[in-house]
Amino acid sequence: MGSYRFILSGGGTGGHIYPAVAIANELKKRHPDAKFLFVGAKDKMEMEKVPQAGYEIKGLWISGIQRKLTLKNLMFPFKVISSLLEARKIVKQFKPHVAIGTGGFASGPLLRMAASAGIPCVLQEQNSFAGITNKLLAGKAEKICVAYDGMERFFPKEKIVKTGNPVRMDLVGQKSGKEEALGFFGLDAKKKTVLILGGSLGARRINQLVQKELKFFEGQGLQVLWQCGKLYVEEYKTYDSDSVKVLAFVNRMDLAYAAADVIISRAGAGSVSELCLVGKPVIFIPSPNVAEDHQTQNANALVSKEAAIMLRESELDAEFEQKFTELMDSKELQSQLRTNIKKLAMPKATEHIVDEIEKLLK
CATH class of the missing domain: 3.40.50.2000 (Glycogen Phosphorylase B;)
Structure with a gap:
């Protein structure tokens, strides 16, 4: 042979x-x-x-x-x-x-x-x-x-x-330290970090949401690691500051995940599988523009196991701040989401x- x-x-x-x-x-x-x-x-x-x-x-x-x-x-x-x-x-x-x-x-x-x-x-x-x-x-x-x-x-x-x-193999096994991660992105160790992931090209609706909510995040004493995508970086890089880091693309995903306390993400299959391994509280905002609306179905599979929160694009203006505040105010909810999403990791x-x-x- x-x-x-x-x-x-x-x-x-x-x-x-x-x-x-x-x-x-x-x-x-x-x-x-x-x-x-x-x-x-x-x-x-x-x-x-x-x-x-x-x-x-x-x-x-x-x-x-x-x-x-x-x-x-x-x-x-x-x-x-x-x-x-x-x-x-x-x-x-x-x-x-x-x-x-x-x-x-x-x-x-x-x-x-x-x-x-x-x-x-x-x-x-x-x-x-x-x-x-x-x-x-x-x-x-x-x-x-x-x-x-x-x-x-x-x-x-x-x-x-x-x-x-x-x-990605670099996410399995290696656990980057939070301190190293915060240092890498120039973030403040005393503040909680929200990681925003819109995919490699970016997600227009998520970017619009983040832009609108920057004051709200600031009011909550949070810092933002914002991967806005290469199509949008010119538009949003003016918001880059000590507490808002605007990136076209994240080269060290392991460090971005380590730095995050809470993650807002699209619900493509790869992202969902990765986030199960990462085991942090996640709010999914599925893309409505994909075949058979499969991102909503992917997110729902986790929501039904109380392993994540999902907001549709159409609900963002009315519900985002309330849902986000509920999550940040409840240690219990955060811990439940962390435990349940990790159970789904393969x-x-x-x-x-x-x-x-x-x-x-x-």
């Missing part, structure tokens, strides 16, 4: 790319001489992110269906046919032992062709509400790795394995997913 060959596909957003890279890294650790090939969508961020992680990637001419009738939609059938033919060629040439899909459009054609060539397929679904591509592929997969309970609504029960989502997710992949190599 020569070395193993793994083909991985997932992309469109960091939420699909990051898990695919984490799985590849773990496979590589166990099989140093294995060959890897990623397949993505030609014009999406995986074409840049995957090579940065040190892996080869091929792009397919594919995109999602737009919600309204557009020229792009008229091209859709052609893109699908083109992608299926290209995917079949890639599978034939590369001859993978296992194909792994982490969601996103490109994984559709690739896993479909891998399955029809008799190659075992593993799917990884990050969200509590399954994505369309994974739902379409479920029948062809040997195993479906999920992060939430109740996924038999979408997938055949006997294929589901609850593994959790891959999270730090060994990547290893479990790779265990399932290895079973198919026999």
